[in-house]
Amino acid sequence: DTAVSQTPKYLVTQMGNDKSIKCEQNLGHDTMYWYKQDSKKFLKIMFSYNNKELIINETVPNRFSPKSPDKAHLNLHINSLELGDSAVYFCASSQRDTSGYTFGSGTRLTVV
């Protein structure tokens, strides 16, 4: 019944590893997003994606890559994890030409 679901909720991993976070939405929205929230609560856009275009925030390292198998899914793959990647990652979706975003519950990533 959850509108935007992310897995896992918590992820603890070592530096240098590669990991993925999955996101699915059942709202029929046409656009999905990934946000990163740091310890100071700064919520920063990383990517937005619909079936026509991928918009990448230029400050995001290329170790981060979104992968969308279909319109309802946008997964986040991270290569060579670094300590500074520790944060909460939120997936969100929207219907581009209408209103606001619906967020997932977040994935707390800790790199040790």
Place this chain on the structure above:
Amino acid sequence: GENVEQHPSTLSVQEGDSAVIKCTYSDSASNYFPWYKQELGKRPQLIIDIRSNVGEKKDQRIAVTLNKTAKHFSLHITETQPEDSAVYFCPNTGNQFYFGTGTSLTVIP
């Protein structure tokens, strides 16, 4: 881009008092103004929004007002309660929503 300024960054009020958070934007083409609330450890959630053809919108104890001439919009919370304590965001809207750090509101019982 990131052209919305939000003030204050932190706000403490006594329970029962009102709280006002203001956002100033620069893009005259902006036509959608949402407010999000993020409680500790939870996801941001849309609580109220307004479009540029409306000057004010209310939903129980919260309201948003828009001043297009001055290019600012504000969130008003009346009769604040401890559960109103959260971080509030007024993202810059466009192709992507830019959220920033928001306003941390603490309601003191």
